[in-house]
Amino acid sequence: MRNKRNATIALVLGTLACLVSGWLLLRGATSLETFPLNTLNPQGRKADIIYSLVVPVFAIAGLVFILVEVGVLWMAARFRRNHDDVEGVGEPVQVHGNTGLEIGWTIVPAVILAVVAVFNANAILQMDDTNADAIDVTVVGQQWWWEYRYDIDSDGTVDIITATQMVIPAGRDVKLAIQSRDVIHSFWIPALNGKMDAVPGRTHPLVIEAADPGIYEGQCTEFCGLSHGVMRMQVKALEPAAYDEWVQRMTTAPEQPTDEKALAGQEVFVQQCTSCHQINGLEPGAEAPYLYADLPNPNYGEDVGSTLLSQNAPNLTHLMMRDTFAGNLLDLYQGDSAVAVETTVGSAEAVPSGEPDTNNLKKWLRNPEDIKPMDPENNQGMPNLGLSEEQIDQLVAFLVTLK
Amino acid sequence: MADVAEIAHEEIEDVEFPDDSHATSTGISNPKLAMWVYLASDALLFGGLISTYLIYKNRPGEIPGLSGSPVRISELFDIPFTSMTTFILLMSSLTMVMSVTSAMRNDQVRMRLWLGTTALLGALFLGGQIYEFTVFVSEGLGYTSNVSSSAFYTLTGFHGVHVAVGILMLVAMLGMSLRQRIHAEAVEVIGLYWHFVDIVWVVIFTIVYLIP
Amino acid sequence: MTIVHQRSPLELPSGEPLTPPKPLGVFSRPKATSGWKSWFTTVDHKKIGIMYGVASMLFFLVGGFEALLIRLQLAVPGNDLLSADLYNQVFTMHGLTMIFLVVMPLQSAFANYLLPLQIGARDVAFPRMNALSLWVWLLGAIFFNTSWLFGGGANGGWFAYAPNSGVAFTPGHGMDFYAVGLLIMGIGSTVSAINLTVTVFNMRTPGMSMMRMPVFTWMAFITQVLLVFALPVITVALFLLMFDRLFDASFFDVSKGGDPFLWEHLFWIFGHPEVYIMILPSFGIVSEVIPVFSRKPIFGYPFMVGSGIAIGFMGWGVWAHHMFASGMGPISVLAFSLATMFIAVPTGVKILNWMATMYGGRLRFTTAMLFSIALVAMFTIGGLSGVTHAVAPADTQQTDTYYIIAHFHYVLFGGALLGLFSGMYFWYPKMFGHFLNERLGKWHFWLMIIGFNATFGPMHMLGLQGMMRRTYTYTDGQGFNVWNLVATIGAFTLAVSILIFMYNVAHSYRKHKANPVDPGPDPWDARSLEWMIPSPTPEYNFAELVVVEEFDEFWHRKYGHDEEGRLVRIAKTEDVVQKPGATGIHLPSPSYWPLVLAVGLPLVGYGLIFNLWWAVPGALITIMGIFGWVMEPADDPDGGHEHHEDESPSDDPEAAAELTDGAESGEASDEETVAADAEQTEEAPVG
Amino acid sequence: MNENDTDAGHFGKEDPGSEPEKSSGGESAVAAPPSPVVASSAGDDPDVDGRHMGHLDAGHTHGPTDGQYFTIFWVLFALTALEVSTYFWESWFGEGDAVRRVGVTVLLIIMVIKFFLIAGFFMHLRFDSALVRRVFIFGLIVAMVIYTVAMSAMNIWTDNGNPWFDDPPPPITTTTVPEAN
Missing domain, CATH: 1.20.210.10 (Cytochrome c oxidase-like, subunit I domain)
Known part of the structure; x- marks a missing residue:
């Protein structure tokens, strides 16, 4: 019978189509190099827990998907009305229902889901475990960048404040305390763990762990206004020794610049930038020679006596210890890739090497709003300071000394 | 909604068709049923506002360092005064119910009398609430002073608006009763609204005013 | 029950309706039932349903255009077709348009058109309230979209998470339009939901028990119940947001102790039932x-x-x-x-x-x-x-x-x-x-x-x-x-x-x-009651009410089955369906007042956003609308139908019109309740 | 006041004072049209415009008498007085957690009693069709459950106090924002 043949064809084609689309879906599980934010390539303990839960759930869903889609297609072909069908002959049997069947297909999915639920509950509870050697980092979201605060010696004072790129030791749990200064943001490093919102007035915990050294790309995922789309961040995981070196560098004041241009730039910085950006120990309007300090002032925005949002700007004391700046939009060092978006697994260095990309810094200083949409009139983001080319040159010469 | 299913099952068993062509399927008149559905919906509105107040009522005291007035609105409550207005509103429920029974007895005169009394008592309650607000504001706790005052004024304000709307309906009904006969059911439906407003006040008075 | 007729000796003559009350108002009662004017005054659930449908399809084009803009912007990396700010407005408005201006009103269109037909009724329980909900929604939707002319659409996402939706972080008027516009549309939806809930409970034709209702009627009914309970929750949230934005309250200002979670919970308590409302x-x-x-x-x-x-x-x-x-x-x-x-x-x-x-x-x-x-x-x-x-x-x-x-x-x-x-x-x-x-x-x-x-x-x-x-x-x-x-x-x-x-x-x-x-009454050989009546549906729906004896009544009047359970035709469709051309059926009279009442609300909205004084004319119009509504009988006494005495079966007073008339003052005051409740929108913040 | 004050006698078959629940709230009451009340009213007075009212007012036939209304009012009055008195308990019985706890419990219980007295008698919920009772109670239950859950999710089951997070850093208060407009 024609219908039966059609039904067989539908069966085969439907199954093929489902398999192809399933394969396309799983193609998502490719390298982190191509897809820096890939969710299907876990690189740490916590992300592994999620991944090992996702795979069976996807498998079950895929199976149901194939059954239903193929079933619909098969029925459409099998029970199609033919042109030569006559009313009154071979009409369908009027089935009103079948209680046993109905109860069956209520209970079977419920049981399947109950099994999944057990694993689900187990995973949810596992997400909070930490190892004994975990370190603490406070993460603060602000429109539109991230700040990280480290209390290395656990004495209650902040020892390191940095932005955009968080540095963690590989193989150790990192307990993040996520907070926000203005609106709700969400901290998300897909390779290391799921996301967690940064809600003003609350502190939210999240544990991340990177098995290997590397740079892991992240992205703010809760809509936070104008520049939400480009509010990016990175986590750089270092070998324990390299991490110690990084801590060492970050807790020591940078060297005083010596060349004239850089000194002039320092002057410009103190006049133009210190009302928002902090370099440990540099005060707005301070008199030369400037005194650097080891410890950052964690309340810098408030010390300035201002209430503006933008006045809490990234701490630039060790700017050149990072690989990227401007909310992870621009590279600080000349490298092979033109964009700052990257996830590299395997190696990472405590102190970035290479030539500083001064063009990027200049581009940013000429008009930050070109790079990242901002609204300084409403105190959101960095204003265009109207610096002259000479001032920009001097500033860049100064900034590259901050290592 | 599970209830609805039960109803459905009950109904399927014996369906008789009333000859009275005015009958609704459930035997409850449309306006009355609509009012009940509306009141059930309103329960969620007040639930939301009461929850908001409960969440915020201690905020100025509990969390140090917040901007705005540190005074909680509950520190300003004058319980004896509010008890008076509560009694007034409670009494208005009684007069409302008397109005309904009068209307059902087709005693239009008494019905008008009780309607008028109810509206008057409602107005007294509203006046008391406005007086209370002015006292709070003069004590320095305005609508925008802190979250507890904002939540308090919003909650009681919404209740006050409901009372005001109820008074308008009572007065309108009174006016219309001079022009045409009022069905007892119309009075009853408004009565439902009025009692609901009273019920909400029962909850607000207990939860907001009396529980410290 | 004779109580109504017992006279109290104290009863004043004024209590006696000597003459049928005439509508008090500036308008004479509209009479037209056809022509373009009739669409503005109609209380016919079918016309209202069609207007819901047409309007939401127009908004579908708007939302679709916004979707195309989004896709164009994202077609290639680093595109600068839209600025970040404009993009935020476009995706927010796309979501809100598709949810509140397309899918919800489209389901309203079908529910309005089909619910009364499928339960065998002549109209909904409250025909004028039905018109009110259409106009409130439509004018609210237009009001909401006029935000494009006043400095840009809403740009905080459809979920409008506080505090980003607050005035400090989103200073434009877009989010004001969001709060006020959704409140106005919420009034329309609440009225409609209560109306249709009561319709399904109360207006079923004899024999149409709940478990004989078509599945569409059931699903639309559940939707209305969900709306009845979900809308007040978002109303609370929107009021809090509006007070924050327009009157400097601090519900979501963290520095004063506000909690952004309150918004999240309130929004999603509404937002999740909303998903089922749409599906x-x-x-x-x-x-x-x-x-x-x-x-x-x-x-x-x-x-x-x-x-x-x-x-x-x-x-x-x-x-x-x-x-x-x-x-x-x-x-x-x-x-x-x-x-x-x-x-x-x-x-x-x-x-x-x-x-x-x-x-x-x-x-x-x-x-x-x-x-x-x-x-x-x-x-x-x-x-x-x-x-x-x-x-x-x-x-x-x-x-x-x-x-x-x-x-x-x-x-x-x-x-x-x-x-x-x-x-x-x-x-x-x-x-x-x-x-x-x-x-x-x-x-x-x-x-x-x-x-x-x-x-x-x-x-x-x-x-x-x-x-x-x-x-x-x-x-x-x-x-x-x-x-x-x-x-x-x-x-x-x-x-x-x-x-x-x-x-x-x-x-x-x-x-x-x-x-x-002529497609005939039953072009698809279908099963439910609406296919028993001529196409397009006559104004009175059913010439005579159908007495239902089982689920799929119409189908079972056409078909039986043999011992094997196979389908056998037992009657010709022509013999089962109703004939067109019935006359003398009393229908609810058209009215201006729902439109008048609805016009006031957006004006109040503009007043709230820009200058409270501007709200005064809007409030006056709304109050006038309520007044006219209350004073106008649900049925036109000059309409020519002395239906109380009319015992002819074709004028069977089972019709909706009759029912609402049966408790006319009750209905009027009840509607006043809802209308007056709507009025809170402008009263609460002012007072 | 006695029961005959209402027009109950008119309906003969129903005794307004006795167990109203049973006559109106029973199994068949939902599909109220077939209820005997309607039948009797229609049968007794076929000619009146009670056609409008007969079945509509069916629910009231079991309603309380005026006297009962007054009784309920005095009960409510007394309960409210008792409620208000809790305000003075601390000055009478001395301060303390126990007094406060008992006070709050008493208040909540009285609130519920008052709520259902008004709803049940003044709003006729006890005597009305089961449908309205279910609609209203459903609304109440939904309201109570969801708001209770939401409030607990916000204030009790939060992460601030998460066991592994022994000593969370103090929240960074948001920066005050500039005057709007």
């Missing part, structure tokens, strides 16, 4: 279409109804699954995650029942049937991706990525909209008296399915590859290029299919004008 009517439509074109009854009717109720019920307990990543704590996450997983069960029952209905049937692939089958296939995908993020840890990876976008477009487009299109093709002859062209319809269908899958299928992959939502651009190195381009091409394919649909409407109308062909 359940489409489930109902499919449950009507598939049995008709399979020539089999719906499989497991009680389970279909029960699962609908279960979905509606469980929909209240799962709202926080939108907040798995919000940091609400592992206990809440665990509880809501488990609750969410099991909501898949009743949905799965529905899908399997639809398939069982098709099994062994004799399927006719009309366009309506194709859309319905497509819903089963596409919604399954959306449902399954839903299960994958009911698993909370997985959801923390997926939420706020394009995976979610894919999921809810498969649910809302592949579910709700495909169902609604199915309904359009199915009931078009009943509504307008002619078919939509089937050939064009199939073009529309196939292009839409291809375009839809090309647009939203790739978003699954984009999401898993980590592309986040609400991003105005992406960078070349992120690996999102290919699928974004595919999605954009798909979006334009979708747009073409919509153009074909529009052309189909125009083309079919022209052909019908040139060469009218």
Whole structure:
């Protein structure tokens, strides 16, 4: 019978189509190099827990998907009305229902889901475990960048404040305390763990762990206004020794610049930038020679006596210890890739090497709003300071000394 | 909604068709049923506002360092005064119910009398609430002073608006009763609204005013 | 009950209605029932339904245009077609338009048109309130879209998370329009929901017990119940936001102790039932279409109804699954995650029942049937991706990525909209008296399915590859290029299919004008009561009320079955259906007042946003509307029908008009309640 | 006041004072049209415009008498007085957690009693069709459950106090925002 043949064809084609689309879906599980934010390539303990839960759930869903889609297609072909069908002959049997069947297909999915639920509950509870050697980092979201605060010696004072790129030791749990200064943001490093919102007035915990050294790309995922789309961040995981070196560098004041241009730039910085950006120990309007300090002032925005949002700007004391700046939009060092978006697994260095990309810094200083949409009139983001080319040159010469 | 299913099952068993062509399927008149559905919906509105107040009522005291007035609105409550207005509103429920029974007895005169009394008592309650607000504001706790005052004024304000709307309906009904006969059911439906407003006040008075 | 007639000796003469009360008002009572003017004063549920439908299709074009802008912007990395600010406005307005201005009113259109017909009533319980809800919604929707003229649309996302939606972070007027506009539309929806709930409870034709109602009626009814209980919650949230933005309150100002979680909870307590509000009517439509074109009854009717109720019920307990990543704590996450997983069960029952209905049937692939089958296939995908993020840890990876976008477009487009299109093709002859062209319809269908899958299928992959939502651009190195381009091409394919649909409407109308062909009362050989009456539906719906004896009454009057259970025709359709041309049926009279009342509300809205004094004229108009409404009898005493004495069966006072008249003052005051309640919008903040 | 004050006698078959629940709230009451009350009213007075009212007012036939209303009012009055008195308990019985706890419990219980007295008698919920009772109670239950869950999710089951997070850093208060407009 024609219908039966059609039904067989539908069966085969439907199954093929489902398999192809399933394969396309799983193609998502490719390298982190191509897809820096890939969710299907876990690189740490916590992300592994999620991944090992996702795979069976996807498998079950895929199976149901194939059954239903193929079933619909098969029925459409099998029970199609033919042109030569006559009313009154071979009409369908009027089935009103079948209680046993109905109860069956209520209970079977419920049981399947109950099994999944057990694993689900187990995973949810596992997400909070930490190892004994975990370190603490406070993460603060602000429109539109991230700040990280480290209390290395656990004495209650902040020892390191940095932005955009968080540095963690590989193989150790990192307990993040996520907070926000203005609106709700969400901290998300897909390779290391799921996301967690940064809600003003609350502190939210999240544990991340990177098995290997590397740079892991992240992205703010809760809509936070104008520049939400480009509010990016990175986590750089270092070998324990390299991490110690990084801590060492970050807790020591940078060297005083010596060349004239850089000194002039320092002057410009103190006049133009210190009302928002902090370099440990540099005060707005301070008199030369400037005194650097080891410890950052964690309340810098408030010390300035201002209430503006933008006045809490990234701490630039060790700017050149990072690989990227401007909310992870621009590279600080000349490298092979033109964009700052990257996830590299395997190696990472405590102190970035290479030539500083001064063009990027200049581009940013000429008009930050070109790079990242901002609204300084409403105190959101960095204003265009109207610096002259000479001032920009001097500033860049100064900034590259901050290592 | 599970209830609805039960109803459905009950109904399927014996369906008789009333000859009275005015009958609704459930035997409850449309306006009355609509009012009940509306009141059930309103329960969620007040639930939301009461929850908001409960969440915020201690905020100025509990969390140090917040901007705005540190005074909680509950520190300003004058319980004896509010008890008076509560009694007034409670009494208005009684007069409302008397109005309904009068209307059902087709005693239009008494019905008008009780309607008028109810509206008057409602107005007294509203006046008391406005007086209370002015006292709070003069004590320095305005609508925008802190979250507890904002939540308090919003909650009681919404209740006050409901009372005001109820008074308008009572007065309108009174006016219309001079022009045409009022069905007892119309009075009853408004009565439902009025009692609901009273019920909400029962909850607000207990939860907001009396529980410290 | 003689009480009413007993006279009290104290009764004043003034209590006696010596003359029928005349409408007091500036307008004379409108009389027209045809012509363009009649549309503004009509209280006919069918005209109101059609207006809902037409208006929401126009907004569909607006929302679709916004969608195309989004897709164009994201077609290539680093695109600067739209600025970040404009993009934020466009995606926010796209979401709000599609939800509140397209899918919800479209389900309202079908519910308004079909509910009374399917339960065998002559109109809804409160015809004027029905008109009110249409006008309040429509004018609110227009008000909301005028924000484009006042400095830009809403730009805080449709979920408007505080504190980003506060005035400090979003200083423009867009979010003001969001709060006030949604409040106004909420009034319309509440009125409509209460009205239709009462209609289903009370207006059923004799014998139409709850468990004999068609599945569409059931699903639309559950939707109305959900609306009744969900809307007050968002009303609270919107009032708090509005007071924050316009009157300097501090509900969501963290520095004063406000808590952003309050908004999240209130919003999603509404927001999750809202999802079912959008999808359940489409489930109902499919449950009507598939049995008709399979020539089999719906499989497991009680389970279909029960699962609908279960979905509606469980929909209240799962709202926080939108907040798995919000940091609400592992206990809440665990509880809501488990609750969410099991909501898949009743949905799965529905899908399997639809398939069982098709099994062994004799399927006719009309366009309506194709859309319905497509819903089963596409919604399954959306449902399954839903299960994958009911698993909370997985959801923390997926939420706020394009995976979610894919999921809810498969649910809302592949579910709700495909169902609604199915309904359009199915009931078009009943509504307008002619078919939509089937050939064009199939073009529309196939292009839409291809375009839809090309647009939203790739978003699954984009999401898993980590592309986040609400991003105005992406960078070349992120690996999102290919699928974004595919999605954009798909979006334009979708747009073409919509153009074909529009052309189909125009083309079919022209052909019908040139060469009218009566589709007859029952063009599809269908099952429910609305197919017993002429097409297009006469104004009075049913010439005589149908006494229902079983589920699918109309079908069983046409067909019986033999010993094997196979279908046997027992009566000709012509003998079963009702004849056109009944006269003397009393219908509710048209009225201006709903429109007048509704006009005032947007004016009050502008007043709230720009200058409180501007609210005064709006408030006066609204109050005038309420006054005129209350003073106007529900029925026109000059309408020529002395129906109280009229005992002729054709003027059977079972009709809705009669009922509302039966308690006319009661109705008036009740409506006043709701109307006056609507008035709170302007009263509360001022006072 | 006695029961005959109402027009109950008119309906003969119903005894307004006795167990109103049973006559109106029983199994068949939902599909109220077939209830005997309607039948009797229609049968007794076929000619009046009670057609409008007969069945509509069916619910009231079991309603309380005026006297009962007054009784209920005095009960409510007394309960409210008792409620208000809790305000002075601390000055009478001395301060303390126990007094406060008992006070709050008493208040909540009285609130519920008052609520259902008004709803049940003044709003006729006890005597009305089961449908309205279910609609209203459903609304109440939904309201109570969801708001209770939401409030607990916000204030009790939060992460601030998460066991592994022994000593979370103090929240960084948001920066005050500039005057709007």
